Amino acid sequence: MLKVFNTITNTKEDFIPLAEKKVRMYVCGVTVYDYCHIGHARSSGVFDVIRRYLLYKGYDVTFVKNYTDIDDKIIKRSAEAEIDWRELTAKFIAEHDADMDALNILHPDLTPKATDYIKQMIEMCQNLIEKGFAYESGGDVYYRVAEFKEYGKLSHRKLEDMMAGARIEVNDNKENPYDFVLWKASKPGEPSWESPWGSGRPGWHIECSVMSEDLLGLPFDIHGGGKDLVFPHHENEIAQSEAACGCMFSKYWIHNGFVNINQEKMSKSLGNFFTIRDVLKEFDAEIVRYFLMTTHYRSALDFSQDHLLEAEQSLNRIYTMLDEINRFQAGKKGLDVSEDAKKMFDAFKEKFDAAMDDDFNTPIALAAMFEVIRETNRLLSSKPNKIGFPVLQEAVKEVFEIINNVLGIIKYTPVQWFKANLSITEEELNKKIQARAEAKREKDFEKADSIRQELKEQGVELLDTVDGTIFRAVKIRNF
């Protein structure tokens, strides 16, 4: 039974979708005014794995992730750059998609944009005004938080408590400082749409309420995003949607933890963020993706170069095993490892499923994978025979199909992985390997070792095996 931690109840709950075998999920996407950073990578990676695991479990998943393509920052940024806001958002939507593709994030089923839903947002405002949950004031429309009795139920706080320590800006248009804007009157020159309250544009939270309802219907199963969206974004979405429809909005609320830099939250306002593309210049996307999965999704993830290097080492270990099994030649003599291989697969599957069922515990899922790696290496060194080896090969293949499908890593072949960083041509390399073999034949070990050393400095490691010398190229980094 899959269990998920639900923010709204603060407990791990059995996952029972509203409609059998069907999961409808909505994840808050990005406001498209800049390049995506590692925090976006984490959130996207986390929900990608959740989605993939639900698919693996046999659910029919509808996955929606939006683009917020109108807001203050977009207006500000386009004014600074002196380009049309539509051009700015189109650019960063494309850049976002490129980053997501690089990280092997499956494309959402639906990717609505806020500005395609202006009409429905206005309708929701009108609906809320009619029901007394919203009011017009000075051309703006505000949500009346005091009217929604359950306000605070997601972030587990009470309106009175918040008022006590309020350090929120005073706004004369508002009845209550925690009232938030649904519709904002526009200033001259700003992007705007006609509305019953004059020309204006939508507030921040309403687009998600409108788009999720339109595409998934209410209620739906999972609503997700980063922890920082719990308040106010998701709290406000609940207030809007549940007041408007008089029904539940989302059954499960899933939030991923932050990415930290030196124990401190990575954020735009602190300016301590790394963009995905900057990191990808130095590290293969698979290293980044693997790194994201080494920590449980709700914990803070400390981002650093050292951790990425460590992740790379771990991947090297995985690809080394895959390389060795590909290269292995089974003979007539040796051990029949059929039973061991089957046992290995069964043990993996059991541990992997249990880990992922327990609120998507990817670190344990990875541990299950490393147990397969150790066991396979062990079986390979016991020289499996022609009967058992194909069984072992099949077991490993199936393990890595699961890893690839659910975690979205190990998508290369070992040959691709170890060649990716080759700094010299293969032809050149093969010449040197031959020269070294020659020297070895003549017992000129000094020469052989100097060739090996020379290549090592160029990032190519040579390994002597029974079937000859093979190479592994590592990326040379000058930090």
Added chain:
RNA sequence: GGCGACGUGGCCGAGUGGUUAGGCAGCGGCCUGCAAAGCCGUGUACCCGAGUUCGAUUCUCGGCGUCGCCUCCA
């Protein structure tokens, strides 16, 4: 000020009321011309104090420390 999370071996990072996490790095051995890789073996780990218990890293209370939300943010 209000609310909340966390503190695990050299580093990262799961987890549990008594029995192996896993990765990276280290050490010893096997293998190797030497290496590398791999395998085997190896580390007085659970912030401090009190309590509950036959037994607590795991539960309760208190303390210390770190971090987060309450303002734009994945």
